[in-house]
Amino acid sequence: MLDVEEIRKDFPILNRRVKGRRLVYLDNAATSQKPVQVINAVKEYYEKYNANVHRGFHTLSQEASELYEKAHEVVAKFINAYSWEEVIFTSGATESLNIIAYSYGLKHLREGDEIVLTVMEHHSNMLPWRRVAEIKGARVKYVDITDDGKLRYEEFEKAITERTRVVAVTHMSNVLGTINDIRRIAKLAHSVDAVIVVDGAQSVPHIPVDVRSLDIDFLAFSGHKMLAPTGIGVLWGRRDLLEELTPLKTGGGAIKDVTLDSVVLADLPWRFEAGTPNIAGAVGLMEAVKYLTRIGMENIHRHEVELVEYTLKRMDELDRVEVYGTRDLMWRGGVVAFNIKGLNHHSVAKILDTMGIAVRSGMHCAHPLHYRLGLKGTVRASYYLYNGLDDVDSLIEGLETIIEISETLSSIGVSDVCTAG
Numbered sequence: 001m002l003d004v005e006e007i008r009k010d011f012p013i014l015n016r017r018v019k020g021r022r023l024v025y026l027d028n029a030a031t032s033q034k035p036v037q038v039i040n041a042v043k044e045y046y047e048k049y050n051a052n053v054h055r056g057f058h059t060l061s062q063e064a065s066e067l068y069e070k071a072h073e074v075v076a077k078f079i080n081a082y083s084w085e086e087v088i089f090t091s092g093a094t095e096s097l098n099i100i101a102y103s104y105g106l107k108h109l110r111e112g113d114e115i116v117l118t119v120m121e122h123h124s125n126m127l128p129w130r131r132v133a134e135i136k137g138a139r140v141k142y143v144d145i146t147d148d149g150k151l152r153y154e155e156f157e158k159a160i161t162e163r164t165r166v167v168a169v170t171h172m173s174n175v176l177g178t179i180n181d182i183r184r185i186a187k188l189a190h191s192v193d194a195v196i197v198v199d200g201a202q203s204v205p206h207i208p209v210d211v212r213s214l215d216i217d218f219l220a221f222s223g224h225k226m227l228a229p230t231g232i233g234v235l236w237g238r239r240d241l242l243e244e245l246t247p248l249k250t251g252g253g254a255i256k257d258v259t260l261d262s263v264v265l266a267d268l269p270w271r272f273e274a275g276t277p278n279i280a281g282a283v284g285l286m287e288a289v290k291y292l293t294r295i296g297m298e299n300i301h302r303h304e305v306e307l308v309e310y311t312l313k314r315m316d317e318l319d320r321v322e323v324y325g326t327r328d329l330m331w332r333g334g335v336v337a338f339n340i341k342g343l344n345h346h347s348v349a350k351i352l353d354t355m356g357i358a359v360r361s362g363m364h365c366a367h368p369l370h371y372r373l374g375l376k377g378t379v380r381a382s383y384y385l386y387n388g389l390d391d392v393d394s395l396i397e398g399l400e401t402i403i404e405i406s407e408t409l410s411s412i413g414v415s416d417v418c419t420a421g
């Protein structure tokens with residue numbers, strides 16, 4: 001496992017006490033904490049280099065532009081893109097997915113065409129496609145999951161037809177932690193000349209992602225879930241596909257020339273980055289990628305799988321805890337969704353907070369997935385490189401306490417304050 005004691009020294013927020021207890025941060029699927037290296041890189045950027053990019057010949061503007069361009073290169077290398085020009089900075093995965101859906105969908109979809117999604121998608125990889133389908137008269141199809149939360153691959157084979165133009169799928173579920181076999185789905189999509197769009201919001205921060213070996217066409221992810229600041233994200237696309245698209249937004253910085261009746265777009269990636277970009281965010285993302293690369297993505301994934309394995313073992317010992325998702329750890333990342341039978345998920349999360357334990361509760365922007373599983377919500381613990389077995393122990397102790405209190409209350413006939421609902 002990773003040396004979490006050493007890693008935690010880089011994350012100042014982990015020294016915080018919450019409700020008088022050591023902060024146990026288990027809400028990494030929502031957003032990650034930031035190491036001093038990233039915080040300092042952003043600070044240094046504002047203290048030494050701040051200027052607008054690609055808009056000036058003065059020294060600061062040149063230096064800021066170099067840093068900003070370097071950030072594209074570092075991210076490109078991280079995902080093994082064919083070139084840095086294929087890396088477009090956005091505000092996050094949601095914006096990236098919207099850009100792909102609208103730019104690609106509006107151009108290529110015709111009435112009767114089909115878009116294949118899965119029931120486990122985050123709303124951000126579902127709603128933009130539904131909107132575009134509505135506009136263009138296309139049809140959305142959903143691939144189902146097994147009861148333990150794996151995709152039904154045989155359904156992909158039926159769902160993908162000659163009418164399929166787009167297959168959009170998450171690489172890793174933000175609720176169940178299921179890792180999907182993207183290579184297999186890409187092969188099916190390409191067999192009918194459809195494009196495959198991958199939502200990498202949960203995979204890129206936690207497992208090695210190589211766009212070439214996955215053989216995908218588009219990838220979206222957010223910086224804030226991978227140690228970088230909020231407000232910076234990535235849209236990666238194959239150059240030939242990006243080049244033929246019309247950027248959704250346009251304006252300053254995205255063009256080579258404009259007359260009153262003509263426009264010549266800038267080269268990639270700038271034609272997709274109209275307006276002053278989030279330069280400090282890009283600098284922070286570059287530093288975050290360097291940090292993750294130094295630790296090693298394989299090591300991070302292995303570490304999180306060990307945490308999940310230990311969590312599942314401990315949770316199985318608790319009679320009233322129901323855990324969701326696959327037990328096949330080959331295909332599972334560091335996310336555990338669960339419920340305490342008879343108790344409301346929000347109440348469980350609120351009580352855990354009184355113990356300094358941060359988890360998320362609700363439907364995690366994946367309502368259709370919860371409805372498919374027949375659930376009103378779940379509590380979700382999600383891990384990262386600074387979480388250790390001690391964090392899992394704290395969570396389990398917290399759950400034991402909650403169960404004990406709820407049982408004491410019902411044994412003396414006091415109606416439970418946190419019943420299911």
Ligand SMILES: Cc1ncc(COP(=O)(O)O)c(C=O)c1O
Binds near residue numbers: 125170201
């Ligand atoms: C699988 C998945 N896709 C997309 C998103 C959207 O990311 P963002 O809110 O950073 O745009 C999230 C965020 O939780 C996610 O988990």
